[in-house]
Every structure is written in structure tokens, then in C-alpha cells.
Amino acid sequence: MGPLSIGVDIGGTGTKFGIVDTVGNLLFSSEMSTRNHPDVEGFIDELYERLLPLIEQSGGVGRFKGIGLGAPNGNYYTGTVEYAPNLPWKGILPLAKLVEAKFGLPVVLTNDANAAALGEMMYGVAKGMKDFIMITLGTGVGSGIVANGTLIYGHDGFAGELGHTIIIPDGRIHAGTGKKGSLESYASATGVTLTTIELLEASDKPSLLRDIPKEKLDSKKVYEAAMAGDELAKEIFEYTGKILGMALANFVMFSSPEAIVLFGGLMKAGDLILKPTREHMEENLIQVFQNKVKILVSHLKESDAAILGASALVWEIK
Amino acid sequence: MGPLSIGVDIGGTGTKFGIVDTVGNLLFSSEMSTRNHPDVEGFIDELYERLLPLIEQSGGVGRFKGIGLGAPNGNYYTGTVEYAPNLPWKGILPLAKLVEAKFGLPVVLTNDANAAALGEMMYGVAKGMKDFIMITLGTGVGSGIVANGTLIYGHDGFAGELGHTIIIPDGRIHAGTGKKGSLESYASATGVTLTTIELLEASDKPSLLRDIPKEKLDSKKVYEAAMAGDELAKEIFEYTGKILGMALANFVMFSSPEAIVLFGGLMKAGDLILKPTREHMEENLIQVFQNKVKILVSHLKESDAAILGASALVWEIK
Structure with missing residues (x-):
């Protein structure tokens, strides 16, 4: 059984997430509300609760290489989300660090459209x-x-x-x-x-x-x-x-x-x-x-590109 | 004595050229007309006649790693100049190949502004x-x-x-x-x-x-x-x-x-x-x-950036 990664596409209204293998198969995917979480801690708690059973079904946390996040105004270098007008959380937010602390897995963050571009390059029309x-x-x-x-x-x-x-x-x-x-x-x-x-x-x-x-x-x-x-x-x-x-x-x-x-x-x-x-x-x-x-x-199902792209970032973690 | 390269900046009116060492010293430079050469062979002949004495003074052709050319609409991949509205030569022109044949040295071509950017990155304000x-x-x-x-x-x-x-x-x-x-x-x-x-x-x-x-x-x-x-x-x-x-x-x-x-x-x-x-x-x-x-x-002397940048391309030749 090969390693797995988690891809998360955070949008202003909803967040979609999935478990992906090294060749881009989306093994599970689901979604939850972003908008209902005025504070980011509550958002991360729900994401964790939703993902934990899926992680356990897939062989436990040890099988996962990491988590890739795509979010509006996400900064790849700093792991922060900065002044995102469409998200409920304001200012500069250390999102990657917060998710890493909760899950105990390495986290990479990028802007949602960058994640979608990566997904297209690896698995879509831009292959x-x-x-x-x-x-x-x-x-x-x-x-x-x-x-x-x-x-x-x-x-x-x-x-x-x-x-x-x-x-x-x-x-x-x-x-x-x-x-x-x-x-x-x-x-x-x-x-x-x-x-x-x-x-x-x-x-x-x-x-x-x-x-x-x-x-x-x-x-x-x-x-x-x-x-x-x-x-x-x-x-x-x-x-x-x-x-x-x-x-x-x-x-x-x-x-x-x-x-x-x-x-x-x-x-x-x-x-x-x-x-x-x-x-x-x-x-x-x-x-x-x-x-x-x-x-x-794009031929990829709406949002799959971003989940796949975000998850693909994980394979680059050294 | 280290290796040398030649940088040439081809403009619509005039062409400037120089001999550069590996740390970006412009050892000689001079210029000639572009506009007076309705055909490119005549242009390359004059460039050769002008450069030959400088090459010989600098230790002969054996000391030179190659020639870098910057020209409007110059294509790095193909070594061609394509449909340059400001040059006297029309259509698609295999400039790198022609210069290589005349000088017997490897030639790299790029667009003139790209050459200037390289010059700034290596020796100028963008260092x-x-x-x-x-x-x-x-x-x-x-x-x-x-x-x-x-x-x-x-x-x-x-x-x-x-x-x-x-x-x-x-x-x-x-x-x-x-x-x-x-x-x-x-x-x-x-x-x-x-x-x-x-x-x-x-x-x-x-x-x-x-x-x-x-x-x-x-x-x-x-x-x-x-x-x-x-x-x-x-x-x-x-x-x-x-x-x-x-x-x-x-x-x-x-x-x-x-x-x-x-x-x-x-x-x-x-x-x-x-x-x-x-x-x-x-x-x-x-x-x-x-x-x-x-x-x-830019603090570089007008046109020096492009000569330096074009010459810098030469060091990348494998």
C-alpha cells in the first residue's frame, strides 16, 4: 500500500476535501461549510472530525505523507492566508501551522487557483x-x-x-x-x-x-x-x-x-x-x-482539480 | 587567462558589441550600423571584420567560449529572428546559425530586452x-x-x-x-x-x-x-x-x-x-x-546591459 495525501480546497462558502493516492485517484471526498465558522479554530476542528474516520479507514495517520491546502490569498512561502476578502477570517492567518498542529502531519498551503493549476498539470487537460x-x-x-x-x-x-x-x-x-x-x-x-x-x-x-x-x-x-x-x-x-x-x-x-x-x-x-x-x-x-x-x-469535476492539486503539493515535501 | 565571451546587441539603427570576461568586465566595445545592411550576410561580414582584430588581440578564437546575441524578436529556442518590424531583414531568419558559421564559435540568441534583463541580474541593479x-x-x-x-x-x-x-x-x-x-x-x-x-x-x-x-x-x-x-x-x-x-x-x-x-x-x-x-x-x-x-x-551605461547580458548567455552553453 502506497502513501496517501489529503487535499483540501477552501472556498468562501464551502470547503471540499479528499484523500488522494500518488497517481491522482481521489479515494474519498466530501465537503463542509466554511461560512458557518466565524473562527478558524472551529473550522479546523470540524475538518479534523470529518477527516479522522477517513484517515483511520485508510490505514491510519502513518500512511499519510501530509496535507495540501488551497485557499484564496494563500501564501506558499509563509503558509499564511492574508487579507482574504471572501473568507470569514480576517488579517494574516497562520493556517498551515494551525492545521499542522491539529493533525500532526506536514502541511503545504497555496492559493486555490494555483492548486487547481497543479491539478490540471498533473491530472487534467494541461498534463x-x-x-x-x-x-x-x-x-x-x-x-x-x-x-x-x-x-x-x-x-x-x-x-x-x-x-x-x-x-x-x-x-x-x-x-x-x-x-x-x-x-x-x-x-x-x-x-x-x-x-x-x-x-x-x-x-x-x-x-x-x-x-x-x-x-x-x-x-x-x-x-x-x-x-x-x-x-x-x-x-x-x-x-x-x-x-x-x-x-x-x-x-x-x-x-x-x-x-x-x-x-x-x-x-x-x-x-x-x-x-x-x-x-x-x-x-x-x-x-x-x-x-x-x-x-x-477543464474536464475535471468542479473542485476536483483543486483537491488534486492541493494534494499533489504534498509529494514535493522533502 | 580565463575564457572570454562576445556580447552583441542588435538594434534597429545600430549594433553594439563587446568582449566580456567571466566576471562581467567589458574589455572592449564598439558599434556599427545595422540599418546600412539591407541583407544580413553583409551585416555579419562587417561584424566579423570588426571583431576579428579584437579577438586576435585577446589571445585568438581559442580563448572564446562563444557569442551571445540580443536582437528584437530573437528566439532563444530556435536561434531565429522572426518578423522583427524594426530590423532591415524580414521574415524568419536563422541568425544564430549564420553567425556560428562565420565565426566558428557557438552562438546563443535571445531577445534584446531579455539580454538586458540578464545583464541587470548578473551585473546591475537586479543583482x-x-x-x-x-x-x-x-x-x-x-x-x-x-x-x-x-x-x-x-x-x-x-x-x-x-x-x-x-x-x-x-x-x-x-x-x-x-x-x-x-x-x-x-x-x-x-x-x-x-x-x-x-x-x-x-x-x-x-x-x-x-x-x-x-x-x-x-x-x-x-x-x-x-x-x-x-x-x-x-x-x-x-x-x-x-x-x-x-x-x-x-x-x-x-x-x-x-x-x-x-x-x-x-x-x-x-x-x-x-x-x-x-x-x-x-x-x-x-x-x-x-x-x-x-x-x-538601471545604472548600467546605455546598451552595456544588453551586451553584458548577451555575453552572459555564453557561460550557460554546455
């Missing part, structure tokens, strides 16, 4: 690639950048905040950061809702979306309307894809990846968003980059 | 840094990105074309690429001239620059006017710094560098451009990046 960018388009926009076969952490461990790059100068204000015109303000589920409200208000064009109360509008409803042939709903994805495509062109001209892997809720819209994204990416690329870079959609 | 971005602000905007202590070449060797990233959507058209709103259209000597013409036409504000015929306006004259207290000239640098600062914020949120090293003609404007650049960079950064990233100005 074998040495240069790619992973972008998660969910409530927010996360990213992980792989160059020369390794994750780019940067000088202080926070590289890869592509969702916060400015793409429309003096554009929409981001409610969390106060910055204007960031990618996340447009190319996320939240951004799509904002675009919907703006476009509905800007014209009298008939649309199925006008029948939905403003506070109930979301990217899923826009998708359903577009699939039913609604022109305004299609325009919303066109606009989102235009901005995303321009941003991707910029990322390509930065690190010249073999592929960009997209992941997350917005990808359910499929070609409605992918087609304009591809077109506008190509339109903004200079010649040496044109028609070279693949845009791929 | 000892593992994560930084080098940006040259001259006629155009070039860049080299170092992460985890190595240059980022990307999947196909063209990473680091930051001058072509879009910073003002639907902005100025770039005469060379046809793309709209790229950084190079604003934050280069050419961009400053365009901004000057735009701002002069947009108002009746008095300015020393109004006395200069339009075709004679350049960034040096704008600098002189600003130093003489001209308000419009100062506005031009403010505007340029605003756009550059926004772009730098995006680059920081991509790769989280320890520093950004600026280099090239525009840097002669000093604080006139550096102050607004710093301010607008900080303004656009999210909290985890604020007040951390140094903006440094």
Missing part, C-alpha cells in the same frame, strides 16, 4: 505542459501561472492575481477592492450580472431577462435566456467574451503559454462565451502569437 | 534578485521577465512582449502592429511625441512646445520644456506615467516581482515620469501588493 495559465471564472476570477514546468509564486508568494488586472481604465468599481476596471468586475458570475443590469437599463430592447426581478438575475438565467434565443442575453456573453479575450491576449504576450485552461461556473455557457473570447484574444495578439495558443476547458 | 521585470522604454517598449531566477521564455520563446499588451482598449493605433491601445503606443519616445501633438491640439494652453515645428517634436524637447517649467510638458509626462503605472500594476499582479527595472531614453526624464508612474502603479494595486515593489532605474 505534460510546461507553460500554461489556469483561470477560474466563478464568483470571482482566480489564476495560476505555470512557466518552465513550475508554478510562478513571485517574490512574496502572491503571483497570479490576474482577476485584479485593470482591463478597462476607469471602468466598473470592484466592490471588494475598490479598484476600477478589473477583469473580475466583468468576466465573473458577478460581472455578468452587472453587465446584464447595465444592458437592460441602456436600451428598451425586448428580452426574456426583463421578466426577472433584478435581484434574481444571475449568469445561469442569462445562459438560459441565450439558449432560448434571446438576443440581449447573447450580447451579454459577447461583451464578456470581448473583455476576457482582450485580457487573455495580454496574458499571452506576458508569458507565452502553450494553452490557457478555463474553469468554473461561467464555462457552462460554452461557446456563447468561448467564441467571442477566442476571437478577441486573436484580434489583440501581435503576429508572433497568433493562432498558436489553445483555449481549453 | 541577486530572483523575481523582477526589466522594461526598456526607448523608441519602443521591450521587456524581459525573470521568475524563480530564470528568464521566462514561454512555450515558444516569445514571452515578455509587454509593450504590446493592451492598456487603453480601442486606444491609439500602433503604426507597426495595427493593434489599438498598446502600452508601446503611449509609454515610448514615439508615444510621448504622439501625446505631445494630441495635447497641443486639444487646447490653447500656452506652451514652449508650440514654437517647435510638429515634425521636430520629440521626448527630449518635451523634457527640456518641462525642466524650464512648462506646464503642458509636465502634463505630458504625467499622462505617460499614469498609463505606464497602470501597466506596471498589471505586471506586478501577474508575476509579483521584487522590483521593476526601467531602462532607456525615457528614463532621462527622471522624476517627471517616475513620480506619476509610482503613484499610479500603487493606486491600481490590490492590498497584498501595495508598497512592496521597487521601481529601479
Whole structure:
């Protein structure tokens, strides 16, 4: 029986975790609430209680090499989570150390999107690639950048905040950061809702979306309307894809990846968003980059990429 | 007597070359025209004739480990120069192979800005840094990105074309690429001239620059006017710094560098451009990046960085 590792993907709402073997089989997985734990100790206690029976079933703690954590604003170098706007715990939190003390196992922490990128590189569509960018388009926009076969952490461990790059100068204000015109303000589920409200208000064009109360509008409803042939709903994805495509062109001209892997809720819209994204990416690329870079959609089950990626960090522990 | 290498920095107008020892002493250096050579064979012949006496004075070809070339659109992986808009030679050119055949020495090629970044890392203000971005602000905007202590070449060797990233959507058209709103259209000597013409036409504000015929306006004259207290000239640098600062914020949120090293003609404007650049960079950064990233100005003599960096590539030859 080979060694095992534990992968944990901590999100603002829920946390998913699983037990993984050395070849990436997810032997068990489950989830719990993040949001219900205003203090991190209670969160770690519940995680321990949930995992302990699974650990014992799998041969006990001795069989485990360690725990990999993926969390928003997670810092690989310091093992801390710093000023994460979407988590219930504020300030700078020594998460890796706390989990290590509770479980008695070595812990590695990284940002959730970095974990997902690692998962794609080891077990997903980016298998074998040495240069790619992973972008998660969910409530927010996360990213992980792989160059020369390794994750780019940067000088202080926070590289890869592509969702916060400015793409429309003096554009929409981001409610969390106060910055204007960031990618996340447009190319996320939240951004799509904002675009919907703006476009509905800007014209009298008939649309199925006008029948939905403003506070109930979301990217899923826009998708359903577009699939039913609604022109305004299609325009919303066109606009989102235009901005995303321009941003991707910029990322390509930065690190010249073999592929960009997209992941997350917005990808359910499929070609409605992918087609304009591809077109506008190509339109903004200079010649040496044109028609070279693949845009791929993750095939891993939602959240499995991050659990697998977080668990994969464990094998690197010396 | 230790081994020596040759560094060559090929620019659109001129080419500079030198002989360098293993600790980065530039033993000889000289320059020649690039532009006067419509065909590359003639260019290589002249380079050979110029270097041969220096090689013989230094102990003959046997003492040389190789030649490092820095050139616009130079590809490290293939040794080719591809579609370089500013060079007299068009298409895809096997430059490394041609120089190797002429000199009988191993040749390594990279992009000119990558060479400058290597030079800064080995001998300049980025000495000892593992994560930084080098940006040259001259006629155009070039860049080299170092992460985890190595240059980022990307999947196909063209990473680091930051001058072509879009910073003002639907902005100025770039005469060379046809793309709209790229950084190079604003934050280069050419961009400053365009901004000057735009701002002069947009108002009746008095300015020393109004006395200069339009075709004679350049960034040096704008600098002189600003130093003489001209308000419009100062506005031009403010505007340029605003756009550059926004772009730098995006680059920081991509790769989280320890520093950004600026280099090239525009840097002669000093604080006139550096102050607004710093301010607008900080303004656009999210909290985890604020007040951390140094903006440094290269201290190496103009072009020495690229010669030193190109020559440094030679020591990596196996």
C-alpha cells in the first residue's frame, strides 16, 4: 500500500476535501461549510472530525505523507492566508501551522487557483505542459501561472492575481477592492450580472431577462435566456467574451503559454462565451502569437482539480 | 587567462558589441550600423571584420567560449529572428546559425530586452534578485521577465512582449502592429511625441512646445520644456506615467516581482515620469501588493546591459 495525501480546497462558502493516492485517484471526498465558522479554530476542528474516520479507514495517520491546502490569498512561502476578502477570517492567518498542529502531519498551503493549476498539470487537460495559465471564472476570477514546468509564486508568494488586472481604465468599481476596471468586475458570475443590469437599463430592447426581478438575475438565467434565443442575453456573453479575450491576449504576450485552461461556473455557457473570447484574444495578439495558443476547458469535476492539486503539493515535501 | 565571451546587441539603427570576461568586465566595445545592411550576410561580414582584430588581440578564437546575441524578436529556442518590424531583414531568419558559421564559435540568441534583463541580474541593479521585470522604454517598449531566477521564455520563446499588451482598449493605433491601445503606443519616445501633438491640439494652453515645428517634436524637447517649467510638458509626462503605472500594476499582479527595472531614453526624464508612474502603479494595486515593489532605474551605461547580458548567455552553453 502506497502513501496517501489529503487535499483540501477552501472556498468562501464551502470547503471540499479528499484523500488522494500518488497517481491522482481521489479515494474519498466530501465537503463542509466554511461560512458557518466565524473562527478558524472551529473550522479546523470540524475538518479534523470529518477527516479522522477517513484517515483511520485508510490505514491510519502513518500512511499519510501530509496535507495540501488551497485557499484564496494563500501564501506558499509563509503558509499564511492574508487579507482574504471572501473568507470569514480576517488579517494574516497562520493556517498551515494551525492545521499542522491539529493533525500532526506536514502541511503545504497555496492559493486555490494555483492548486487547481497543479491539478490540471498533473491530472487534467494541461498534463505534460510546461507553460500554461489556469483561470477560474466563478464568483470571482482566480489564476495560476505555470512557466518552465513550475508554478510562478513571485517574490512574496502572491503571483497570479490576474482577476485584479485593470482591463478597462476607469471602468466598473470592484466592490471588494475598490479598484476600477478589473477583469473580475466583468468576466465573473458577478460581472455578468452587472453587465446584464447595465444592458437592460441602456436600451428598451425586448428580452426574456426583463421578466426577472433584478435581484434574481444571475449568469445561469442569462445562459438560459441565450439558449432560448434571446438576443440581449447573447450580447451579454459577447461583451464578456470581448473583455476576457482582450485580457487573455495580454496574458499571452506576458508569458507565452502553450494553452490557457478555463474553469468554473461561467464555462457552462460554452461557446456563447468561448467564441467571442477566442476571437478577441486573436484580434489583440501581435503576429508572433497568433493562432498558436489553445483555449481549453477543464474536464475535471468542479473542485476536483483543486483537491488534486492541493494534494499533489504534498509529494514535493522533502 | 580565463575564457572570454562576445556580447552583441542588435538594434534597429545600430549594433553594439563587446568582449566580456567571466566576471562581467567589458574589455572592449564598439558599434556599427545595422540599418546600412539591407541583407544580413553583409551585416555579419562587417561584424566579423570588426571583431576579428579584437579577438586576435585577446589571445585568438581559442580563448572564446562563444557569442551571445540580443536582437528584437530573437528566439532563444530556435536561434531565429522572426518578423522583427524594426530590423532591415524580414521574415524568419536563422541568425544564430549564420553567425556560428562565420565565426566558428557557438552562438546563443535571445531577445534584446531579455539580454538586458540578464545583464541587470548578473551585473546591475537586479543583482541577486530572483523575481523582477526589466522594461526598456526607448523608441519602443521591450521587456524581459525573470521568475524563480530564470528568464521566462514561454512555450515558444516569445514571452515578455509587454509593450504590446493592451492598456487603453480601442486606444491609439500602433503604426507597426495595427493593434489599438498598446502600452508601446503611449509609454515610448514615439508615444510621448504622439501625446505631445494630441495635447497641443486639444487646447490653447500656452506652451514652449508650440514654437517647435510638429515634425521636430520629440521626448527630449518635451523634457527640456518641462525642466524650464512648462506646464503642458509636465502634463505630458504625467499622462505617460499614469498609463505606464497602470501597466506596471498589471505586471506586478501577474508575476509579483521584487522590483521593476526601467531602462532607456525615457528614463532621462527622471522624476517627471517616475513620480506619476509610482503613484499610479500603487493606486491600481490590490492590498497584498501595495508598497512592496521597487521601481529601479538601471545604472548600467546605455546598451552595456544588453551586451553584458548577451555575453552572459555564453557561460550557460554546455
